[in-house]
Amino acid sequence: VPAPSFERCVLQAHDRAFEEQRFAPMLWEVLFTKLPDKSTKNRVYNAVEAARKEAAISGTSNGGNPVEEFTSAWLGFSIQKLRAECGAMLESVLPPHVAAEIFHGLIQAGSLPVGLTTEYGPPPDGWAHVELALQDAYSGEFLPPNKGARSVKGQKGAGKTAENSYGSVAKGGAAESKAAPPQPAAEEVEVKGKGGKGNADYYKRPAAEEWGSEDKRPRLGQQDISAVRGGGRMGKGGGKAAAPAAVTAKHSLCTQQEDCIGNNKSALFQHLDGNVPGDIYCASCWAVFADSDPSLE
Incomplete structure (x- = not known):
């Protein structure tokens, strides 16, 4: 085996292991705050963890923004795996608005691969692409990248640059987008891209849910x-509440x-x-x- 090929395989294996170990604590902590039921928590943990590994090796298909394509694949595989286990009970086990809360929390915690966010910058808080990707996943329109999947946010014309990766107009034409699925009791929030990545945009953030805080693990x-x-x-x-x-x-x-x-x-x-x-x-x-x-x- 040529030395460069061997070194490349070793580095790729190291990066995958690093990402998996880095991600596990984030996933555990987010699910603990969002899903009080132990069996649901375990199902979602296994599906989201396996889906992230699968998305990392699935590659991209259409020359779009790699961060969007990775996110679409990750969310799509996650819902696909849960559907295979839960069948028609999918939306009862994990309603779409709860899934959106979980994935927004994971992305805000830094769960996207370091290599992608280093090159393209992190998405803005409350990134609307999450809702769009989940809409495709729950409706059954998601196709894996190696099956010819499109990016959730389709485009006319040429590919994107780093400067317009999150929500601004792509080269060669205006970006197309689909309406996000209805969300309960939403508030409108102005979001500005971080680090110069993207223009100001608006999205609908679901209102906070009343999550249970009790975990019934015996040990x-x-x-x-x-x-x-x-x-x-x-x-x-008593007295006044302390500042966070x-x-x-x-x-x-x-x-x-x-x-x-x-x-x-x-x-x-x-x-x-x-x-x-x-x-x-x-x-x-x-x-x-x-x-x-x-x-x-």
Whole structure:
């Protein structure tokens, strides 16, 4: 085997492994906040994780924006896998507006491949392409890239440049777009592309849902962060609410300390050995343990 080919294979394998390990804690933490039901959480976790791996190796098909094409493939494969398992119950297991909340949360957390966002820049918050990709996925119009799939946001004329990757007019003509699926109680928000990528645009962000916060795992106890900090519904005293704290790397209460991969906003868990309380971990660190040892769930 020629040395350059061998080195390229090794680097590609390293990049794939890095992306998979980087992504797992993000997925765990987002699903924990959005899906209170354990069986649904496990189904969605397995589908979204497997779909991201499949999207990473599926390539692109039509010369469009690679970030859009990766996202379309990732979301399409995710819903495709859930449909194969749930059948007609798909929208009951994961309603479209909940799926949109999950994928917006993952993208905002930095779950798109580093190589793509480094070259093309990150999408804007509340990126409308998510709703468009989900519309194709739920309607059954999604086709894998290697089956001749089109980009969700079709175009007339030549391909895009990095400067117009997110929502501005493509070279050679105006970009076509389909109406996003109806969303409940939406608010209109102005979104500006980051790092100069794209013009100001508008999208409809679904209103926040009332997610349950109780997790019924027998061996894992969630600890309310507000209780640890002496505030919130379990804290003492009243007064004005404190201003939200800035996000910082690592959680000061996580047992992993310097090796913590979460942040000060991460949910906290306490390991239970029977009824005996054990160490406290942030959601990101716990996700790594749970991924390698399913018995911890």
